[in-house]
Amino acid sequence: MSTPLQSSDSVGNSLDKLDRAILRCLQANGRETYDVIGERVGLSPSAVLRRAKRLEEAGIIERYVALVKPEAVGLGLTAYLNVRLEKHTETHKRNPMDVFRASVQTWPEVVECAALTGEMDYLLRVVVADMSHYSRFIMDTLLKHPSVQDCKTSFVLDRVKATTSVPV
Amino acid sequence: MSTPLQSSDSVGNSLDKLDRAILRCLQANGRETYDVIGERVGLSPSAVLRRAKRLEEAGIIERYVALVKPEAVGLGLTAYLNVRLEKHTETHKRNPMDVFRASVQTWPEVVECAALTGEMDYLLRVVVADMSHYSRFIMDTLLKHPSVQDCKTSFVLDRVKATTSVPV
DNA sequence: AATGAAACGTTAAGATC
């Protein structure tokens, strides 16, 4: 029998140097060919393919996406939005938190949402065309939501850094 | 005069329905084949290819990337970090803002950074392995930076929504 | 109608898997 104690073992345990190198490549360019990646990390294309597939199946690579420049499609306004929810949950109603989370998934303007420690419960990143759209989203959607108590907006003046790459 | 009311006119102006449909596909799956996209939007593969290339060359599609799950590579802690910079710029020194922005690019833990309206100047999203790494980043790197006055951390308890797709 | 520009589909060759 054989516990392959080589370099890989990719999944189920932590990643080796090669896996991490492959991840760095694919985070930089999700369409890099296995040939080029192989040259860069010192493997054959088929070896890179095997590892990449394993990384995908293990859920380490969540998915591949195209990144679209918001301004180029007429979405010129980004804002971070701190949202505080109602605390008191009436017994016959669903938890305000659950209701809010479900709604967030359906709002396309909200591209990102995280539950935070600290005073404000949630931080949302919102991408819209302009101020009038933003205003409508706040007034007609967010503040009318039963779970929302109040919110505070910070507009993005400049995107200093916008990576999707985590430091592996 | 002429308002071209057809379907195309892809670039240089605003996008038509087909371009937007293609963008939605590629935002959802950056490796979708032109064949499948074509079926979905009602075009031949080569027509999809031509439009996709135009969208790339026009910078509307910035790039293609693989998304890696941070926890799966041992990066279990994400934080949002509000940073306030020094205001007084001594004449013989470089602008604190420029210095800070340049540094941010070199810190791999900082995956996102935006200049904001409001009290705090910058909002950073920071991804690290654990609290001790975070602590080291704050103490040894961020707060020692000459441009930084102070900062405030909010830790992410839960990623409710994490899209890279903007609503086209 | 006739012309020109722009975009589509088919086909076949070349990469990539």
Place this chain on the structure above:
DNA sequence: GATCTTAACGTTTCATT
């Protein structure tokens, strides 16, 4: 070997004259 991408060519459509 199979699939996917890419380039070439002929066809269609629409705007203009």
